[in-house]
Ligand SMILES: [Zn+2]
């Protein structure tokens with residue numbers, strides 16, 4: 375499958391591709407303060423690679439509480455594009471499912487509380503859940 379998404383203002387595009395059924399991807403809605411402020415439902419799979427395409431000036435990066443992951447946002451509309459981290463030199467991450475118009479092609483979303491996990495537990499979890507993440511600056 376190959377999915378194209380775009381942020382609300384249209385400045386940033388994302389492409390997700392891989393050999394995976396959309397209906398098996400479960401959007402994860404985090405209930406931390408940061409994510410309440412920046413609503414998103416992230417999806418990822420080790421079998422799905424995500425690329426974000428935008429002008430370097432259209433994206434800003436933010437780190438949340440534990441500072442382990444980088445959140446990529448559009449500067450124009452503030453929408454979360456993707457979240458990622460580097461694992462042994464490899465960039466892995468998850469993409470905001472809200473960018474792909476028709477979100478009912480995904481599985482039923484679940485709510486998660488990653489702040490309950492220790493930093494080591496979080497890294498272990500992400501390394502299993504996330505797929506390749508590329509940020510391509512135009
Ligand atoms: Zn935007």
Ligand SMILES: [Zn+2]
Pocket residue numbers: 404405406407408409410
């Ligand atoms: Zn959160």
